[in-house]
Amino acid sequence: MEYVNPITGFRVDGRRPNEMRQLKGEVGVVARANGSALFEMGNTRVIAAVYGPREVQNKGQQVNSKDALVRCEYRMADFSTGDRRRKPKGDRRSTEISLVIRQTMEASILTHLMPRSQIDIFVQVLQADGGTRAACINAATLALADAGIPMRDIVTSCSAGYLCSTPLLDLNYIEDSAGGPDVTVGFLTKMDKVTLLQMDAKLPMDTFETVMDLAIEGCKAIANYIREVLLENTKRLECQRG
Amino acid sequence: MVGLSEGEKHFIRGGIAQDLRTDGRRRLQFRAISVETGVIPQANGSARVRLGATEVIATVKAELGKPSILHPDKGKVSIFVDCSPTAAPMFEGRGSEEFSAELCVALQRCLLGGKSGAGAAIDLSSLIVVDGKVCWDLYIDGLVVSSDGNLLDALAAAIKVALSDTGIPKVNVSLSATTDEEPEVNVSDEEFLQFDTSSVPVIVTLTKVGKHYIVDATSEEESQMSSAVSVSVNRHGQIRGLTKRGGAGLDPSVIFDMISVAKHVSRQFISVLDSEILAAEAAE
Numbered sequence: 001m002e003y004v005n006p007i008t009g010f011r012v013d014g015r016r017p018n019e020m021r022q023l024k025g026e027v028g029v030v031a032r033a034n035g036s037a038l039f040e041m042g043n044t045r046v047i048a049a050v051y052g053p054r055e056v057q058n059k060g061q062q063v064n065s066k067d068a069l070v071r072c073e074y075r076m077a078d079f080s081t082g083d084r085r086r087k088p089k090g091d092r093r094s095t096e097i098s099l100v101i102r103q104t105m106e107a108s109i110l111t112h113l114m115p116r117s118q119i120d121i122f123v124q125v126l127q128a129d130g131g132t133r134a135a136c137i138n139a140a141t142l143a144l145a146d147a148g149i150p151m152r153d154i155v156t157s158c159s160a161g162y163l164c165s166t167p168l169l170d171l172n173y174i175e176d177s178a179g180g181p182d183v184t185v186g187f188l189t190k191m192d193k194v195t196l197l198q199m200d201a202k203l204p205m206d207t208f209e210t211v212m213d214l215a216i217e218g219c220k221a222i223a224n225y226i227r228e229v230l231l232e233n234t235k236r237l238e239c240q241r242g
Numbered sequence: 243m244v245g246l247s248e249g250e251k252h253f254i255r256g257g258i259a260q261d262l263r264t265d266g267r268r269r270l271q272f273r274a275i276s277v278e279t280g281v282i283p284q285a286n287g288s289a290r291v292r293l294g295a296t297e298v299i300a301t302v303k304a305e306l307g308k309p310s311i312l313h314p315d316k317g318k319v320s321i322f323v324d325c326s327p328t329a330a331p332m333f334e335g336r337g338s339e340e341f342s343a344e345l346c347v348a349l350q351r352c353l354l355g356g357k358s359g360a361g362a363a364i365d366l367s368s369l370i371v372v373d374g375k376v377c378w379d380l381y382i383d384g385l386v387v388s389s390d391g392n393l394l395d396a397l398a399a400a401i402k403v404a405l406s407d408t409g410i411p412k413v414n415v416s417l418s419a420t421t422d423e424e425p426e427v428n429v430s431d432e433e434f435l436q437f438d439t440s441s442v443p444v445i446v447t448l449t450k451v452g453k454h455y456i457v458d459a460t461s462e463e464e465s466q467m468s469s470a471v472s473v474s475v476n477r478h479g480q481i482r483g484l485t486k487r488g489g490a491g492l493d494p495s496v497i498f499d500m501i502s503v504a505k506h507v508s509r510q511f512i513s514v515l516d517s518e519i520l521a522a523e524a525a526e
Contacts, residue, residue: 030329030388047328049327073327077299079383120331123328127283
């Protein structure tokens with residue numbers, strides 16, 4: 001199948017190779033959570049909610065009392081995928097993504113400022129159309145910021161791939177399941193550091209570099225967008241305060 | 243789940259006794275409801291319902307399947323409910339299973355009727371494509387995104403709206419000569435059939451706090467309840483199902499009283515919901 005039109009250079013959904021899907025971020029979607037956010041990348045839509053910092057609920061999970069305990073759970077709605085299938089809770093894929101999100105968020109949260117406390121991050125996928133991992137991390141960042149949890153920097157994540165000898169930014173489901181490589185990068189923009197890097201399938205070293213650079217550019221663009229959303233939200237809050 | 247001090251508990255109970263609840267509502271008054279349809283494009287029908295801080299999403303997916311041997315002239319409908327941990331940390335992991343199952347069974351009781359399918363709110367024989375061979379399987383999924391009490395009523399309302407939003411593709415069947423062969427089915431992606439949702443009921447839960455009962459309780463109010471009766475009522479004022487929750491016993495006469503109140507309240511609720519559905523469809 002042709003994933004990039006050889007004449008026009010457009011992709012299956014009409015995007016250019018280095019074009020991202022439409023982003024949408026909304027803060028404060030779950031009323032009773034300490035912080036929450038909705039994040040959309042095209043048709044991929046996730047909700048993240050943050051509870052905490054609060055007292056550690058299960059003392060056995062506390063590793064050390066100097067840092068906050070960060071926990072994460074990733075869940076997909078039964079209706080999120082094209083064909084409806086009921087999956088058991090806590091399957092391997094969800095467990096792995098929960099772990100990835102937790103580690104990525106832990107890297108940016110200033111855990112030493114909140115000793116003996118726990119922060120829960122819950123992400124719920126409403127619609128999956130490729131790049132759920134990246135969308136979940138972006139949603140979690142927005143939700144953590146909404147909860148007012150101190151962070152080193154904004155972590156954002158974006159995927160990139162390589163199909164029809166073209167590096168492609170932000171793969172959708174069709175491109176993701178094409179069998180080509182899928183590089184997901186988590187990036188701390190201001191500190192210029194990569195916190196998450198995953199790739200499946202194979203890719204020549206020099207091509208990998210361009211694909212990763214493309215994903216990093218995507219992360220930077222998302223970081224700019226997230227800043228805008230947060231700024232707008234803060235302005236709104238300021239207005240409400242009078 | 244809800245941490246309340248003695249003073250707060252007293253305040254909530256006192257307010258209900260005086261017909262002025264903590265958020266300024268009267269005992270039989272619902273919170274503001276907002277409805278949105280078509281929120282999940284991948285489904286055949288979907289709806290999001292917000293009731294105060296409670297938010298639920300319901301989707302309807304239709305798949306072609308085989309009717310059961312016992313009822314060759316009827317389609318199948320199944321209902322599942324999931325409580326997302328975003329709604330409350332206690333729903334994390336397997337924590338939501340028991341609660342989800344409770345909601346799920348209560349909804350099945352109200353919408354699907356008895357085991358034989360008699361009294362179902364959805365006309366199962368309208369889901370049949372070829373008698374005994376092909377039928378539509380409807381999967382109704384409810385997802386609790388944010389929870390502030392009264393989840394059952396919100397879910398039932400969301401399912402009602404999602405069903406009215408549902409379009410089932412028109413199917414052309416080319417019948418083969420021999421009856422044993424599988425019929426060839428051609429699913430149209432342009433023509434859709436709308437559902438008759440006029441008999442789909444709403445659920446009104448009356449929560450008993452102290453001597454009085456209230457509708458649309460928040461989770462603070464629910465934490466003070468002694469028992470709750472969920473009555474599902476359709477447009478014609480007929481009772482489609484009934485569930486009592488909570489440990490405390492109820493006087494039979496009180497139950498009859500509650501049912502008649504629920505019937506009365508449901509009339510207003512259905513008309514509010516109807517106008518919201520129309521507004522949501524117009525906005526789409």
